[in-house]
Amino acid sequence: MKKLLIAVCLIFASTLLLCSNKSAFAAEDVSHGGEIIYTKPLKSVIFSHKVHVEDKGLGCDRCHSGLFEAEALKAQENPDFNMESLYKGKYCGACHDGKTAFASNTQCARCHTGVKGYVASQKGEKAVGKTSFGPKEAITLGQGASAVKFMHESHKLGCSECHSKIFPMKKGESTVTMDAIYKGKYCGACHNGKKAFASEQCIKCHSKVPPPEKSxxxxxxxxxxxxxxxxxxxxxxxxxxxxxxxxxxxxxxxxxxxxxxxxxxxxxxxxxxxxxxxxxxxxxxxxx
Ligand code: HEC
Ligand code: HEC
Ligand code: HEC
Ligand code: HEC
Ligand code: HEC
Ligand code: HEC
Ligand code: HEC
Ligand code: HEC
Ligand code: HEC
Structure with missing residues (x-):
């Protein structure tokens, strides 16, 4: 009987504890996860609990019921902790989609605050050098004879010069035509003879361009x-x-x-x- 009472008490006590924990979770002045600096794949993103919980009033369960574990740097163990996933609405992208919060393909530097090189590249400074993390391999735009290979390496500009106002940060998304280029869109935003060589110089971009077959x-x-x-x-x-x-x-x-x-x-x-x-x-x- 005594044992039972103790057990009941224990259950009661732990429920109380749970309850108080829960309400503590919702309260404003409790501890949260603090500042988290991700190190992989890039050492540059800072997540701030203060901003999200205290300033923006988001409840713990908005993030800690499936989206993120309450353990720092757990997410970066997943191979898909990258921008593509964010764009698909995973991780930070669950909110940073342009509706709940600013979209993940904008304002890169607001999340990527940590790395000097990144910040420099955001300002369009040339000294990106080794810290530049544009894809190394060529990206092919279009298909067939008119296809064009785009090299990030030839473009040591700030990422935001192109992403995402001119190109999305995902290959195969843009349908580029010369007509659009001549109207100042896509590559033509710069390849106009002012910012970069003009788009008359076909072979600088194309290895070959066959004319239309039919009259x-x-x-x-x-x-x-x-x-x-x-x-x-x-x-x-x-x-x-x-x-x-x-x-x-x-x-x-x-x-x-x-x-x-x-x-x-x-x-x-x-x-x-x-x-x-x-x-x-x-x-x-x-x-x-
Ligand atoms: C906007 C999203 C978001 C909200 C809201 C949020 N967290 Fe977190 N929390 C995170 C992320 C992201 C991490 C890191 C997870 C990772 O790196 O895998 C984290 C990690 C933690 C950690 C682990 C910290 C460490 O150093 O290991 C604790 C503890 C935590 N959160 C508690 C809370 C509490 C308590 C609340 C509510 C008061 C809360 N969080 C609200 C996103 C959030
Ligand atoms: C549950 C929704 C949610 C999730 C998940 C979330 N955020 Fe946010 N975040 C917000 C909201 C809401 C704001 C404030 C609105 C805005 O600035 O657009 C914000 C603002 C920010 C800001 C601006 C801070 C400032 O000082 O103005 C940064 C940076 C940021 N989030 C980074 C992140 C990162 C990094 C992650 C993932 C690790 C993340 N957020 C996940 C909702 C979220
Ligand atoms: C809402 C926050 C947020 C915004 C906005 C954001 N990023 Fe990220 N980014 C992350 C997180 C989180 C990671 C994964 C952790 C890490 O690598 O530090 C990441 C990783 C990356 C990576 C390495 C992984 C990959 O996808 O190749 C690159 C490159 C990158 N971001 C570039 C950018 C650029 C360029 C922009 C702007 C167009 C941008 N990011 C905007 C949060 C953000
Ligand atoms: C001169 C323009 C330009 C600049 C500057 C630029 N990019 Fe890109 N980027 C592109 C184009 C074009 C694509 C392909 C878009 C498409 O196919 O629709 C692309 C695609 C990407 C992709 C997707 C690759 C894939 O495999 O899906 C990533 C990641 C990327 N860029 C990152 C960056 C980063 C990081 C920076 C800054 C260091 C940067 N880019 C600077 C033009 C640029
Ligand atoms: C934000 C401006 C900008 C955009 C957009 C842009 N470029 Fe460039 N591009 C430059 C600059 C600046 C240079 C270097 C100066 C020059 O060669 O005139 C350059 C150089 C090049 C070169 C010469 C590289 C070399 O090694 O000689 C090629 C090829 C090229 N761009 C192709 C493209 C293609 C294809 C696109 C569209 C998919 C594109 N660019 C979009 C600014 C841009
Ligand atoms: C700055 C780089 C650049 C230059 C210079 C350039 N192009 Fe293009 N062109 C592209 C890109 C990128 C595409 C899209 C690839 C695709 O869809 O096949 C394209 C597509 C095309 C296409 C197929 C789509 C359409 O609009 O019909 C033709 C044909 C073409 N170019 C011809 C030319 C000719 C002719 C010249 C010179 C007078 C030229 N290009 C100069 C980048 C360039
Ligand atoms: C003697 C002049 C001339 C030369 C040289 C020429 N074109 Fe054209 N091209 C035209 C004319 C005219 C049009 C139609 C313009 C109009 O209707 O306003 C045209 C239209 C096009 C179109 C669009 C067709 C469509 O159905 O919308 C493409 C693609 C094209 N040219 C590619 C090329 C390529 C590639 C070359 C070089 C191999 C080339 N042209 C050389 C005169 C020329
Ligand atoms: C860059 C110079 C140039 C331009 C621009 C040009 N032509 Fe020609 N064209 C020629 C030459 C040279 C010949 C051969 C001499 C001749 O027959 O007059 C020719 C021949 C022709 C012929 C006879 C050969 C055949 O294809 O049957 C026709 C038809 C013709 N052109 C139509 C046009 C039309 C229509 C346009 C405008 C849409 C045009 N050309 C624009 C240079 C040009
Ligand atoms: C070098 C080729 C060429 C020759 C030669 C030529 N035309 Fe045309 N003409 C065209 C083309 C191409 C168009 C249609 C352009 C369009 O619809 O965009 C056209 C359009 C027209 C039009 C309708 C547009 C307008 O300007 O009213 C008339 C009418 C016309 N031609 C009459 C003539 C007559 C009459 C002659 C002889 C005196 C002649 N053309 C010689 C190529 C030629």
Whole structure:
């Protein structure tokens, strides 16, 4: 009987303890996990309990019921403790998704505070050297003959110059076209002849670029259709003799007028009776 009483008391006491523990967990002024500096795969990220618990008022269970163990540096033992997982909504990414908290593909330096080299690279300073951690291997953009190999090594710029306002930090996500590049998007944000070499210099990025196989057809009211043959023209001219100064690298319709051609624009830049047959030779281009 006495034993039982003691047991009941013990249970009661431990329940009390649990309860008080629980309420202590929710209270503001209790101890938490403090500052945690991750060391793998990079020594640079600091997680602050103070910020999350005291300043932002997040309860312990928001993180300690499945997301993180209450043991420092446990997560970094997992091989998938990296940015890709964060972007998929794991670990810090469960909240740092642009809704609950700032997204993991923005404001890199707010989380990566620890490493000098990282901070330097954020400022776009050149001295990234060995501390740069852009992928070493080439990243292939696109498929087939026009595919381009992108080297992080040729771009010793701050990560935030490209990530993530120009490119996501994941390969195979961007659908790049030359038209977009010439409009200042993707590589064209810099390869415009000002910040870096211009995008006319095809072979600096492409090992080869075959022209479209099929002729481009323009249907014109009142006169016969026009077929423009890349096959014919590229036998004599290089891509950059026409792209992008004379023509967009995207088929348009209605943009090239005969008036403009008569003024030496578009086809008229060659079909002027000098370099090639004149624009007045309607039948050369308009087939009936
Ligand atoms: C926003 C998320 C978050 C919240 C909220 C949070 N923690 Fe943590 N806690 C972590 C992370 C992340 C770790 C480290 C886990 C790891 O590295 O694997 C951690 C680790 C700990 C550790 C281990 C510290 C050490 O040095 O080993 C304790 C203890 C802890 N937390 C207690 C608490 C308590 C108590 C609360 C509530 C008052 C709380 N945590 C709220 C994210 C959180
Ligand atoms: C349960 C949700 C949650 C998780 C998980 C979480 N955070 Fe946060 N974090 C927040 C919220 C909410 C804020 C404040 C809102 C904001 O700044 O966008 C914040 C703010 C921050 C800040 C800004 C601190 C400041 O001084 O302004 C940093 C840095 C940060 N978190 C890092 C991390 C890291 C690193 C992890 C993972 C180890 C993590 N967080 C996990 C919710 C979370
Ligand atoms: C919400 C916090 C947070 C933000 C924002 C964040 N990171 Fe991270 N990052 C982490 C954590 C946590 C790890 C894993 C621990 C470590 O390596 O220190 C990590 C690891 C990395 C790694 C090594 C692992 C990997 O994925 O290759 C790189 C590189 C990296 N971050 C780059 C960046 C860049 C660039 C940005 C901005 C576009 C960024 N991070 C933004 C938290 C963050
Ligand atoms: C000049 C632009 C540029 C800069 C600067 C840059 N990157 Fe990238 N990064 C890219 C491009 C382009 C991709 C591929 C995107 C795609 O395929 O959609 C990429 C992809 C990545 C990937 C994903 C690789 C994979 O296998 O999925 C990581 C990680 C990465 N970058 C990290 C970094 C880090 C860290 C820095 C700073 C040291 C950095 N990048 C600086 C352009 C850049
Ligand atoms: C944030 C600006 C920026 C973006 C975006 C950018 N580059 Fe660059 N790139 C540079 C700078 C700066 C240089 C070095 C100066 C130069 O060669 O004109 C460079 C150099 C290069 C080089 C020459 C490397 C060498 O060793 O000679 C190639 C090739 C290249 N970039 C390809 C690309 C491709 C492909 C993309 C898009 C996937 C791209 N760049 C996006 C800024 C950028
Ligand atoms: C700064 C680097 C860069 C330069 C310079 C460059 N390109 Fe590209 N180009 C790319 C990238 C990146 C892609 C996307 C890869 C893919 O989708 O195949 C691309 C795609 C293409 C494509 C297929 C998509 C489309 O828009 O039709 C063609 C064709 C092409 N380039 C031709 C050229 C020609 C011709 C030149 C020179 C007048 C040139 N490129 C100069 C980077 C470059
Ligand atoms: C003699 C001039 C000329 C040369 C040389 C030339 N192109 Fe074009 N290209 C054109 C014209 C014209 C268009 C259509 C423009 C329009 O409709 O506004 C075009 C459009 C394109 C398109 C878009 C096709 C579509 O269906 O949207 C691609 C891709 C292209 N050219 C690639 C190349 C490549 C690669 C080379 C070099 C191997 C090259 N061009 C050389 C004149 C030329
Ligand atoms: C860079 C100079 C150049 C530009 C720009 C150019 N051509 Fe030509 N083109 C030539 C030359 C040179 C010939 C061969 C001489 C001739 O037949 O006049 C030719 C021949 C032709 C022919 C006859 C060969 C064939 O393919 O049947 C047609 C049709 C033609 N061009 C259409 C066009 C059209 C349409 C445009 C504009 C969309 C255009 N060209 C733009 C240089 C050019
Ligand atoms: C060098 C090739 C070429 C020659 C020569 C040429 N055209 Fe055209 N023409 C075109 C092309 C290409 C278009 C359609 C462009 C588009 O739709 O974007 C066009 C469009 C037109 C149009 C509709 C646009 C406008 O400007 O009103 C008319 C009408 C026309 N041509 C009449 C003629 C007549 C008449 C002649 C002879 C005096 C002639 N063209 C000679 C290539 C040529």
């Amino acid at each position: 481009l057809t323009y249907k014109v009211k009142g006169v016969g259709p026009v077929n423009f043959s890349h096959k014919f023209h590229t036998a004599a001219f290089k891509c950059d003799q026409c792209h992008p100064k004379v023509f967009a690298m995207k088929k348009t319709q209605g943009k090239m007028t005969m008036d403009a051609m008569n003024n030496g624009k578009f086809c008229g830049s060659c079909h002027n009776g000098n370099m090639a047959s004149a624009v007045s030779d309607c039948g050369k281009c308009h087939k009936s």
